[in-house]
Amino acid sequence: MKLIKFLKKRKIPFYIYQLNKEDCIILNNINSNNNNIIIVLSGFIFINKVFSNKEILPIAILDRKAISIQTSKELKTYYKLIALEKTYILTINKNIITENRMNIFLTTNILIRYYKTIERYEAINNIMIHKYITNRILQLVFNICIQFGKIKNKKVSIPFQLSSYNIAILTGTSENTVNKIIKTIDQYNIIKNLHQTVIAVDNILNLNLK
Incomplete structure (x- = not known):
């Protein structure tokens, strides 16, 4: 994958994780994941926002063309990422993206994924506006x-x-x-x-x- 090759060449630290079906990741404002961007390399995950009263708000279904949302700034809410099948994700510190903002390849790759992610958010939002x-x-x-x-x-x-x-x-x-x-x-x-x-x-x- 071009992104992985680029990160290795530039010696930019990253981590790859395997999620089996129904495995989940919790993202909140009090753990170390707060500074990470999560990129889906393969597979599918869906994201929910969970409130303090246990109410669940669906956010998006993401595939390898997308990048995960940032974590919640509200201490009483968190995001839950659930794998729909075997999925591989890559995590990278978002501060590194800022430091490498002048690199065209990295910037373009991230922006394309953000664009795809916004499309996925809009799709779920259009579903939830239905009354029935x-x-x-x-x-x-x-x-x-x-x-x-x-x-x-x-x-x-x-x-x-x-x-x-x-x-x-x-x-x-x-x-x-x-x-x-x-x-x-x-x-x-x-x-x-x-x-x-x-x-x-x-x-x-x-x-x-x-």
């Missing part, structure tokens, strides 16, 4: 299919499974609600195999749910 949970779930599925999927014969292959738990967190609802809505969606015979890595999508214009 059904519409949130549908838009989440469609966004994931568009951003990360490959289409073949009316089926979309995505690189990770969508569990009811993950769907619930990413749409701001409960697992029970997700399971009930999925049963309703199944009746329309439009989206099939929602919990699998190959999702069948057909006759989408016939869908009219609330």
